[in-house]
Amino acid sequence: MSSDLLPLIRGARSLSLMLTGYDHDLDNKLSRLRNVLKENDFSVREFQSILSLVENSYDSIELMTENGIKNYKAIFSSILKEDRQSLLRPINQDKPTIIDLMQIAEPLAKELTIISSLADDPSASDQSTSPSTNSASESANTNASTNYGNGEAELISRVRTSLTKHLKSVLEALYSVDKKEQTKALKERLNKTPEWTELNSITSETIEIIQNRLIEEKHKFEGYLAKVNQKLNRITQIVESDSSTLSDLKSINQYFNRSLNQQMKEARQKIDEKHTVDTLKTELLDSLDNIASRLEEYQTSYDSKITSLQESKVQMVDQVSQLEQENQSLMSELERERKISKNDHLTQLPNRQGFSDKLKQELSRAERYGHTMSIAILDIDFFKKINDEFGHLVGDKVLKVIAKEMTKVCRETDYLARYGGEEFILLLPETSLKDAFAAVEKIRVHIERCPFHFQSKPVPITISAGVAERTSQETNEAWLQRADEKLYNSKKQGRNRVSG
C-alpha cells in the first residue's frame, strides 16, 4: 500500500475518533480499526472486515438508542396509564433533541462505508457524490493532488470534503440548539480551510460537545420526568387523602371524574397537536396543573361536605349527650329503686337482700386478706306482747326506734340490717368472736337502758342476741345457723343476753 494513502488513513482515523465514546464495544472495534490503519502493510480487506464489525456495533448502538427511547415511552405510558399511542406519537414525530443528536453521527458512519468502497473499487469514486463547492475542500484537493496518485488524491479530497461538509452541518445543528461560544469558534475554525491535524482536532471537540449535549439532554429529560412524577405524587396524595365512600360524596366524585376525564382528553389533544418536545413538556405540565387544580376543587367541595357532616356530627353528639344525661338520670332512679328494694322501708336499714349483697362483698375481702369476721342475730324480746298490748303501730314505732338506737352504738364498719320481723342481723368485718360479743353486748345494754314510754308509762324493751365467728370451712348457711342457735340459747337462758 502506498504511503501516499497517509492522509486517507489519518482521515479514517479521525472518523473513527468521531464515533468514539458512545459504546465500549464500538470503541474496541474502532481501536482495532485504527491499529490496522497504523500498519505499514495496510490491508484493505482487513480494514473492510473490521469496518463491517464497526458498522454492526454502530447499528446495535442505534438499536440501543431506540430501546432507550422505548423505555422513556414505557415510563410515560405506565405513569399516565392512558392511550399509549397518543403519548408516544409526539416523540416519534417531533424528533426530540436527543434523537437528533444521535442521528447526527449517522452520516459520518456512512462516510466510512464510502471510503471503504472507494478504496476497494476506485471506479466507484466516479459515481459517488462529490460536492466541491466548499473552498476548503477544493484547497485540500489541490494540496493532495501534488503528493498522491490521481485516484487516491481524489479519494482523499472526497473524504475531506465530505467530512468538512458534515462537520459543518453538525456544528450548525449544534449551534442552533446550544448557542455556545465554543461551538461558534469551531464553526469559524472549520471555515479557515483546516489541515488534517486541525480537522482532526475540530472533529474531536465536536464529538465532545455532542457527548456533553447528550448527557445534558438526558439529565433534562430525567428532570422533566421527576417533575411529572412530583405532580403525579401530589395528585396521588390528594386522592389518597379522600378514600371515603360516603354516599353523599358520590355526586362530588362523579363530577370530579367527569372533570378529570375532560382534562385528560384535553391533555392528549395537546400532545397530539404539538410538534416540539419543549412545547409538549410545557403543555403536559400545564395539563397536570389543571388536573391538580380540579383535584383541589374536588378537595374543597369534599371538605365542605365533610364540614357539614362534622356539624351534623356535633348535633348528633349533642343529642347523644342529652340521651346520655337522660339515661344517667334513669340509671340513678333505677339505682335508687334498687337501693329501695334493698332497704327496709320501716326502719330504713338494709333488708335481707341488702345484707346478702354486703355479706358477699365482705366475704371476698376477708378471703383475699385472710381476715376473720363475725355475725350477730339480734331479736327483740317478747315483741309479740308489745304488739298485742299496744298495737301494731306502736310495734312499728318500737322497731324504728330500736333500729335507730342500735345504729347509734354500732361501729362505722359494722353493717346492721333488718333480717325480718323483729329480728336484726349485724355483720362485723375483721372482728373476732370475743370483740363481736363485746360489741353486741354494748348494743344490748344500750337498748336495755333506752327509756321507752307509752302513755307516760315506761315500757321496758330488751333484746337477745347470738354471735358467731366465721370459720373458713363452713358455709354461710352453717355460719348463720350457728348464730341463730346462739340466739336461741340467749332466749332459752332468759333473754336480754348475748350468747357466743
Ligand SMILES: Nc1nc2c(ncn2[C@@H]2O[C@H](COP(=O)(O)OP(=O)(O)OP(=O)(O)O)[C@@H](O)[C@H]2O)c(=O)[nH]1
Ligand atoms: N308491729 C310489728 N310487728 C311485727 C313486725 N314483724 C313481726 N312482728 C311481730 O313480731 C312478733 C314476733 O313474735 P315471736 O316470734 O313470738 O317472738 P317474741 O314475741 O318476740 O318472743 P321472743 O322472740 O321469744 O322473745 C309477732 O307478733 C309478729 O307479728 C313488724 O314489722 N311490725
